[in-house]
Amino acid sequence: MGRKRTKSGKIRLAEVAELAGVSPITASRFFRNPEALSVAKRTRVESAARELGYVPNLAARALASQRTEVIGVLIPSLTNNVFSDVLRGIYDASEGGRYSIQLSNTRYSILQEEKLLRLFLAQKPAGLIVTGIDQTTESRAMLEAADCPIVQIMEIGPNPVDMMIGFSHYDAARAAIAHLFAQGHRKIGFVGARMDPRVQRRLDGYVSAMKDASLFEQRLVVTTATPTSVTLGGTLFTDLLAREPGIDAVFCANDDLALGVLFECRRREIAIPEQIAIVGFNDLEFMASAVPTLTSVRTNRYEMGRTAATMLIEAIDGRRPEQPVLDLGFKVIERQSSSSRHSDSRPSTSGGGAPNKMVALPSSHD
Amino acid sequence: MGRKRTKSGKIRLAEVAELAGVSPITASRFFRNPEALSVAKRTRVESAARELGYVPNLAARALASQRTEVIGVLIPSLTNNVFSDVLRGIYDASEGGRYSIQLSNTRYSILQEEKLLRLFLAQKPAGLIVTGIDQTTESRAMLEAADCPIVQIMEIGPNPVDMMIGFSHYDAARAAIAHLFAQGHRKIGFVGARMDPRVQRRLDGYVSAMKDASLFEQRLVVTTATPTSVTLGGTLFTDLLAREPGIDAVFCANDDLALGVLFECRRREIAIPEQIAIVGFNDLEFMASAVPTLTSVRTNRYEMGRTAATMLIEAIDGRRPEQPVLDLGFKVIERQSSSSRHSDSRPSTSGGGAPNKMVALPSSHD
DNA sequence: AGGAACGTTGACAGCGCTACCAGCAACGAC
DNA sequence: GTCGTTGCTGGTAGCGCTGTCAACGTTCCT
Numbered sequence: 144m145g146r147k148r149t150k151s152g153k154i155r156l157a158e159v160a161e162l163a164g165v166s167p168i169t170a171s172r173f174f175r176n177p178e179a180l181s182v183a184k185r186t187r188v189e190s191a192a193r194e195l196g197y198v199p200n201l202a203a204r205a206l207a208s209q210r211t212e213v214i215g216v217l218i219p220s221l222t223n224n225v226f227s228d229v230l231r232g233i234y235d236a237s238e239g240g241r242y243s244i245q246l247s248n249t250r251y252s253i254l255q256e257e258k259l260l261r262l263f264l265a266q267k268p269a270g271l272i273v274t275g276i277d278q279t280t281e282s283r284a285m286l287e288a289a290d291c292p293i294v295q296i297m298e299i300g301p302n303p304v305d306m307m308i309g310f311s312h313y314d315a316a317r318a319a320i321a322h323l324f325a326q327g328h329r330k331i332g333f334v335g336a337r338m339d340p341r342v343q344r345r346l347d348g349y350v351s352a353m354k355d356a357s358l359f360e361q362r363l364v365v366t367t368a369t370p371t372s373v374t375l376g377g378t379l380f381t382d383l384l385a386r387e388p389g390i391d392a393v394f395c396a397n398d399d400l401a402l403g404v405l406f407e408c409r410r411r412e413i414a415i416p417e418q419i420a421i422v423g424f425n426d427l428e429f430m431a432s433a434v435p436t437l438t439s440v441r442t443n444r445y446e447m448g449r450t451a452a453t454m455l456i457e458a459i460d461g462r463r464p465e466q467p468v469l470d471l472g473f474k475v476i477e478r479q480s481s482s483s484r485h486s487d488s489r490p491s492t493s494g495g496g497a498p499n500k501m502v503a504l505p506s507s508h509d
Numbered sequence: 510m511g512r513k514r515t516k517s518g519k520i521r522l523a524e525v526a527e528l529a530g531v532s533p534i535t536a537s538r539f540f541r542n543p544e545a546l547s548v549a550k551r552t553r554v555e556s557a558a559r560e561l562g563y564v565p566n567l568a569a570r571a572l573a574s575q576r577t578e579v580i581g582v583l584i585p586s587l588t589n590n591v592f593s594d595v596l597r598g599i600y601d602a603s604e605g606g607r608y609s610i611q612l613s614n615t616r617y618s619i620l621q622e623e624k625l626l627r628l629f630l631a632q633k634p635a636g637l638i639v640t641g642i643d644q645t646t647e648s649r650a651m652l653e654a655a656d657c658p659i660v661q662i663m664e665i666g667p668n669p670v671d672m673m674i675g676f677s678h679y680d681a682a683r684a685a686i687a688h689l690f691a692q693g694h695r696k697i698g699f700v701g702a703r704m705d706p707r708v709q710r711r712l713d714g715y716v717s718a719m720k721d722a723s724l725f726e727q728r729l730v731v732t733t734a735t736p737t738s739v740t741l742g743g744t745l746f747t748d749l750l751a752r753e754p755g756i757d758a759v760f761c762a763n764d765d766l767a768l769g770v771l772f773e774c775r776r777r778e779i780a781i782p783e784q785i786a787i788v789g790f791n792d793l794e795f796m797a798s799a800v801p802t803l804t805s806v807r808t809n810r811y812e813m814g815r816t817a818a819t820m821l822i823e824a825i826d827g828r829r830p831e832q833p834v835l836d837l838g839f840k841v842i843e844r845q846s847s848s849s850r851h852s853d854s855r856p857s858t859s860g861g862g863a864p865n866k867m868v869a870l871p872s873s874h875d
Numbered sequence: 876a877g878g879a880a881c882g883t884t885g886a887c888a889g890c891g892c893t894a895c896c897a898g899c900a901a902c903g904a905c
Numbered sequence: 906g907t908c909g910t911t912g913c914t915g916g917t918a919g920c921g922c923t924g925t926c927a928a929c930g931t932t933c934c935t
Contacts, residue, residue: 155921166885171923181883198631202571203921206890211568221597224590231587234614246612248600265564373795402795409800429739429768434775521891532915537893547913569891572920 154195163191174199214242214455215263216272219251219339223371225397225425225444226274229296232448233272242269242456249274251339257282264289270455276300276307277340292458294451298341299470306458308451308469312341315440315473316348319394319422322438322475324356326483328392328420333364334379334404335396336371342396345424349394362386371396376403377410384411392420392481398427401437405480420481426474435479443471520561529557540565580608580821581629582638585617585705589737590793591763591810592640595662598814599638608635608822615640617705623648630655636821642666642673643706658824660817664707665836672824674817674835678707681806681839682714685760685788688804688841690722692849694758694786699730700745700770701762702737708762711790715760728752737762742769743776750777758786758847764793767803771846786847792840801845809837 160170165184172179173188180188191197205211216233218226230246237244245263249256257279263271264285271286271293278286286293286304298309323331333349335342346366353359365383369375376399383390395401401423408415415421415435423430426441450471454464526536531550538545539554546554557563571577582599584592596612603610611634615622623645629637630651637652637659644652652659652670664675689697699715701708712730719725731749735741742765749756761767767789774781781787781801789796792807816837820830 153921156923157921167921168885168923169883172884175923179883184884200572200921201632202568202577203890204923205568206566206572206892207921207923209890209924221593221600227587227590227593231614234587234612238614243611245609246600248597248604266567372798374798377798399795403798406798406800429765432738432740432743432769432772434772519891522893523891533891534893534916535914538914541893545913550914566891569920570893572922573891573893575894575920 153200154197156197156199159188159191159195159197162195163187210267211269212242213245213266213268214270214272214452214459215268216244216246217249217256217259217263218246218274219249219256221248224399224427225442228444229448229451232445232450233452234448236449236452237456240456242459251337253277253279253282257285260285267291269459270294272296272451272455275340276303292455292463294455296447296451298344299468303468306451306454306464306467306469308447308454308471310442310471310473312344313348313351315424315442316345316394317352318473318475319424319440320349320352322477323392323394323420323422323481324352326392326416326420326481328481329356329358330387330390331358331363331392331394332380332383332387332390333366333394333396334376334383334400335364335366336369336375336379336400338366338368345396360387363390371399373399373403373406376400376405377407378403380404380407390419392416392422395421395423398423398425398430398437398439401439401480402429402433405433405437415480416482422475422481426476430476431478433480438478438481439476441474441476443473447471519566520563522563522565525554525557525561525563528561529553576633577635578608579611579632579634580636580638580818580825581634582610582612583615583622583625583629584612584640585615585622587614590765591791591808594810595814595817598811598816599818600814602815602818603822606822608825617703619643619645619648623651626651633657636660636825638662638817638821641706642669658821658829660821662813662817664710665834669834672817672820672830672833672835674813674820674837676808676837676839678710679714679717681790681808682711682760683718684839684841685790685806686715686718688843689758689760689786689788689847690718692758692782692786692847694847695722695724696753696756697724697729697758697760698749698753698756699732699760699762700742700749700766701730701732702735702741702745702766704732704734711762726753729756732762737765739765739769739772742766743773744769746770746773756785758782758788761787761789764789764791764796764803764805767805767846768795768799771799771803781846782848788841788847792842796842797844799846804844804847805842807840807842809839813837 156170157167160167163170165188169180169184170188173185177185201212214237218230220226234244245268247259249259260282268291270291271289273293273295274297276295276298293305295303295307296309298312299307320331331353333346335346346364350359365379367379376395379400380393380403383393393404395404401421404421405415408419413419421437423437423439426439430437430439450469457464522536523533526533529536531554535546535550536554539551543551567578580603584596586592600610611629613625615625626648634657636657637655639659639661640663642661642664649670659671661669661673662675664678665673686697697719699712701712712732716725731745733745742761745766746759746769749759759770761770767787770787771781774785779785787803789803789805792805796803796805816835823830
């Protein structure tokens with residue numbers, strides 16, 4: 144016969160209902176849709192629940208309702224500052240709500256992503272946030288078949304699975320190069336690490352801008368599959384100089400590399416920006432504080448995470464956004480490392496303070 | 510009458526059991542303790558499950574077994590590099606296993622931590638990882654009453670709730686100051702931000718080392734509750750110089766501040782280490798690559814996360830570690846920014862390469 | 876006044892799995 | 906030959922909650 148389980152000692156919904164003098168189902172409704180109850184019963188259930196310290200059993204709820212209140216998040220890296228900002232936005236937006244975040248790390252592998260996706264979908268998540276637009280065809284099929292809202296983050300592109308929020312890395316790179324052109328630079332090198340799809344698109348933007356100006360040369364591009372680091376910035380820049388000593392500017396695919404280039408210039412006593420200009424990507428906090436201050440392309444990472452989670456939760460609750468694809472754009476933040484007007488240089492004090500020049504552009508979808 | 514639920518269309522354990530020609534309970538055992546089955550049934554269930562593409566329903570499992578396979582992780586910040594390394598270790602160690610990670614951010618508030626703890630414990634997690642040893646008495650009571658293994662990470666101290674892994678921030682700070690003393694520095698300033706309990710203990714270590722040498726002065730200490738940043742390093746250092754222009758070294762409570770101090774010295778044309786030596790804390794990657802390279806106290810953050818999760822999972826599975834408190838120690842990595850032997854300076858090439866001097870010390874518990 | 880429409884409530888069964896115990900066969904000890 | 910003992914298997918009864926539908930009372934309309 145049956146078991147003699149320890150009954151877990153916890154307060155159940157039935158106890159709350161009994162104390163409140165209502166049926167269990169009414170008590171259940173109180174927690175899911177309080178407006179459906181009469182005010183009298185609502186207050187009775189509320190005080191009963193409080194008095195008993197009732198906490199719903201999520202496992203039972205998930206089993207009975209055939210759905211979970213879990214939002215799956217797939218990101219390629221936990222180390223990269225870029226994703227920690229996005230994550231913070233996601234967590235901030237989900238905090239206090241009924242949905243909990245289930246995070247997994249694809250390590251920049253789309254096969255790993257596919258595996259994790261399979262795992263996630265088997266648990267019927269309430270929603271999914273996935274990074275980028277480069278999934279395996281298998282992953283893509285699973286996402287399209289999934290019966291939950293999905294947000295793709297970090298970039299925008301054609302054929303969204305569902306919702307999409309990000310910006311055009313291609314356009315952002317072109318804007319960075321346009322800025323360098325405007326400052327009079329011509330022999331502009333590209334330094335990139337990891338070469339994940341988004342970095343690749345920044346490279347594509349660089350190449351197209353250079354080709355448009357008939358200035359592209361393959362030897363101006365130095366990339367590696369190695370994960371990014373400040374040290375690597377110095378190494379790649381050293382390679383670039385060896386190949387083409389005559390460069391007058393470097394566009395770095397991210398800010399860590401840019402900082403590495405800055406330090407390498409210091410070691411080699413190369414004057415910035417007089418001899419070589421530097422532009423980074425993402426506008427991490429330290430860029431404004433370096434000596435000289437470093438130009439970068441600002442991206443709205445925290446906002447991206449926050450908005451993605453907000454949109455997703457709205458969609459889960461049945462309020463789909465009017466605008467399923469959101470372009471958060473970017474801004475080229477001009478600082479000393481690429482400024483030809485030296486009189487504009489900021490005074491030699493701690494970073495921050497003086498407003499930076501900005502070139503704001505919405506990225507166009509192509 | 511009953512409902513006409515859509516039956517979710519998914520394969521259930523009963524179907525697997527039927528195809529394998531065993532009872533559902535035997536099939537269930539296969540997934541939890543395969544050794545308990547005869548080899549014949551084991552293979553039958555295995556192939557049946559594979560054939561049907563069976564995925565266990567975690568909600569049903571959790572409901573029936575009265576426990577979840579969730580490990581709760583409470584950390585104070587998602588932005589801080591320090592925690593992203595720890596997190597990466599935790600995720601790496603849990604990957605592939607049966608436990609999933611539930612992460613929450615306390616934002617350095619022990620009240621928020623208490624709230625989250627209550628939330629977590631209500632769901633009966635399989636285990637918990639909490640940051641630090643400074644919980645509210647209420648939190649402490651909940652942790653002690655919790656019937657799951659718990660690991661406290663980031664530091665070690667007396668009275669562990671259960672397991673503990675970290676190092677002594679106090680001793681690490683003392684070692685950093687001892688190193689500066691050995692290099693002949695005497696007027697050593699302290700720069701700290703956020704002032705969470707661990708930074709506070711680094712300050713305590715600094716104060717005690719200075720007092721031991723009869724060199725302590727209150728005006729050598731500049732701190733703020735503001736979150737840390739590179740820019741803030743410059744600002745605090747500026748304050749420090751204003752108070753005490755005669756300092757010959759700065760101990761920074763973390764590496765971001767140290768980088769900010771480095772840049773501020775550049776702005777003020779203060780020679781490092783000739784006029785002022787700099788020591789940071791954590792040894793983030795960029796420290797080895799800065800110009801000059803920056804001395805720091807290396808902490809084993811990834812290992813800490815990894816080991817914490819591994820220990821916790823072992824404990825959940827009933828194999829408690831012999832050593833419930835683990836001191837991961839630290840190392841003072843001496844680099845140019847605090848080296849009085851200038852001939853030792855590294856050649857002007859990209860960072861990395863030449864081995865660094867190290868002073869390894871296990872932290873003593875006091 | 877009769878009935879439709881609405882708002883509110885409750886009974887019932889069951890979501891998919893596992894704890895508990897019992898049963899059964901095989902084997903060794905006495 | 907009988908009695909444990911061990912190893913494997915299965916039956917039963919839930920775990921705590923919610924979907925479905927029916928039923929009730931009230932209001933508003935014709």
